[in-house]
Amino acid sequence: MKYFEKVLIANRGEIAIRIMRACRELGIETVAIYSEPDKNSLHVKYADEAFPVGEAHPSKSYLNKDKIIKTARQAGADAIHPGYGFLAENSGFAKLCEEENINFIGPSWKSIEAMGSKLGSKHMMEKAGVPVLPYTPEGVKSIDEAKKIAGKIGYPVIVKASAGGGGIGMQIVESEDGLEEAIEKGMRIAQSAFGDPTVFIEKYLVKPRHIEFQILCDKQGNGVHLFDRECSIQRRHQKLVEEAPCPIMTDELREKMSHSALKVAEVSGYYNAGTVEFLYSEGNYYFMEMNTRLQVEHTVTEMITGVDLVRQQLKIAAGEDLSLSQDDITIRGHAIECRINAEDPLNNFTADPGKIVRYRSPGGPGIRVDSGIHMGYSIPPMYDSMISKLCSWGMNRQECIERMRRAIYEYVIIGVHTTLPMHHAIMCDRDFITGNTHTHFLTDEHIKKN
Numbered sequence: 005m006k007y008f009e010k011v012l013i014a015n016r017g018e019i020a021i022r023i024m025r026a027c028r029e030l031g032i033e034t035v036a037i038y039s040e041p042d043k044n045s046l047h048v049k050y051a052d053e054a055f056p057v058g059e060a061h062p063s064k065s066y067l068n069k070d071k072i073i074k075t076a077r078q079a080g081a082d083a084i085h086p087g088y089g090f091l092a093e094n095s096g097f098a099k100l101c102e103e104e105n106i107n108f109i110g111p112s113w114k115s116i117e118a119m120g121s122k123l124g125s126k127h128m129m130e131k132a133g134v135p136v137l138p139y140t141p142e143g144v145k146s147i148d149e150a151k152k153i154a155g156k157i158g159y160p161v162i163v164k165a166s167a168g169g170g171g172i173g174m175q176i177v178e179s180e181d182g183l184e185e186a187i188e189k190g191m192r193i194a195q196s197a198f199g200d201p202t203v204f205i206e207k208y209l210v211k212p213r214h215i216e217f218q219i220l221c222d223k224q225g226n227g228v229h230l231f232d233r234e235c236s237i238q239r240r241h242q243k244l245v246e247e248a249p250c251p252i253m254t255d256e257l258r259e260k261m262s263h264s265a266l267k268v269a270e271v272s273g274y275y276n277a278g279t280v281e282f283l284y285s286e287g288n289y290y291f292m293e294m295n296t297r298l299q300v301e302h303t304v305t306e307m308i309t310g311v312d313l314v315r316q317q318l319k320i321a322a323g324e325d326l327s328l329s330q331d332d333i334t335i336r337g338h339a340i341e342c343r344i345n346a347e348d349p350l351n352n353f354t355a356d357p358g359k360i361v362r363y364r365s366p367g368g369p370g371i372r373v374d375s376g377i378h379m380g381y382s383i384p385p386m387y388d389s390m391i392s393k394l395c396s397w398g399m400n401r402q403e404c405i406e407r408m409r410r411a412i413y414e415y416v417i418i419g420v421h422t423t424l425p426m427h428h429a430i431m432c433d434r435d436f437i438t439g440n441t442h443t444h445f446l447t448d449e450h451i452k453k454n
């Protein structure tokens with residue numbers, strides 16, 4: 005079954021290639037789009053057809069909705085896959101696709117809109133009985149009122165942009181003294197980054213774990229979860245290492261959390277692939293947000309379940325029934341993903357774009373590399389610094405870590421600084437090996453030690 009004739013991939017780099025791979029397996033033709041500096045990129049070469057969509061700045065190319073729709077028309081594509089980032093969680097774009105009669109491979113624009121508001125989605129989940137952290141339900145209306153509520157919630161608190169993403173605008177506030185400044189700064193950042201100044205306050209957990217559930221739902225209302233991922237190894241609130249399953253998961257906790265995750269999907273009328281993110285601390289878990297797209301770290305779920313999530317996305321978007329039942333989906337072994345970023349560890353991990361003069365990717369048992377780079381490739385400075393995703397699979401977590409260490413050793417990327425040495429240090433860290441991690445793992449003693 006082909007599902008579509010021709011799919012336009014409104015993205016670049018590794019994720020564009022990942023999606024094209026699923027299409028190629030199914031005999032679906034692929035259309036790449038590219039910005040000026042990406043004209044020689046791998047995703048352009050991989051596609052059956054490729055069209056320029058504009059200049060380097062994303063607003064002129066990968067975010068240019070009208071141009072992308074026009075290109076889809078011109079190429080005769082019957083569907084668009086947005087990947088992650090760029091337009092993936094832009095409800096306006098999903099709506100535009102619907103109006104233009106082009107299938108958007110993702111949830112409905114209404115779900116994207118509903119989940120795009122951290123505040124709105126928290127309301128919805130609270131009403132449905134899913135645990136949430138104490139917060140200001142109306143957002144922040146005045147400083148005085150915010151001080152009152154924050155006092156009741158108890159410090160530390162976190163100020164977040166309701167429309168936020170990518171950790172942008174989030175600030176931890178230790179006491180009432182810092183609240184006013186954090187709110188004002190948060191509103192300024194939220195307005196300029198997301199065009200919506202709404203911020204809210206939430207209880208800040210000191211050393212939580214980030215645990216998320218992958219779900220898949222069809223348009224007929226059937227839904228399954230594909231177990232959990234642990235994403236606690238982060239820097240600046242951005243994930244660096246993800247694994248599946250979560251190393252501290254128990255049957256009882258999984259039962260409760262997966263039930264909540266599917267509840268989130270049910271009450272929001274969700275379809276296609278999605279991720280429900282929770283914070284976990286001392287036996288309790290709290291809904292944080294739902295990501296209405298394919299995640300960077302979908303790979304580790306694929307490795308432990310054997311389910312091709314992009315293939316499932318295509319199938320669901322075409323209106324097919326979900327052929328997987330919950331009992332069909334089981335966990336086999338353990339998988340870890342390291343996000344390889346072109347960053348300089350000696351310069352506070354700032355992006356280190358440049359030319360790759362030598363490149364050799366690892367292989368062998370249990371290794372998967374999803375990347376958009378190659379020897380001689382020049383990493384453009386204006387996009388994401390993630391250049392590759394290195395994943396390992398093992399029969400158990402220990403074998404998985406051992407394979408990851410071996411693969412990092414094999415991976416040769418010369419010409420730019422990367423996070424590879426840091427990943428090796430994490431894979432050798434005693435606390436990581438025992439699964440004793442939390443979201444401040446890298447800012448605590450571990451980063452200094454390495």
Ligand code: ADP
Pocket residue numbers: 137162168169170171172174206207208209210212214238241242281283292293443
């Ligand atoms: P974004 O959408 O900007 O990426 P999230 O709400 O998904 O932000 O949060 C990203 C990360 O920030 C989490 O994985 C966690 O590490 C941290 N975080 C967010 N909210 C809290 C909180 N209430 N307490 C502790 N850490 C938090």
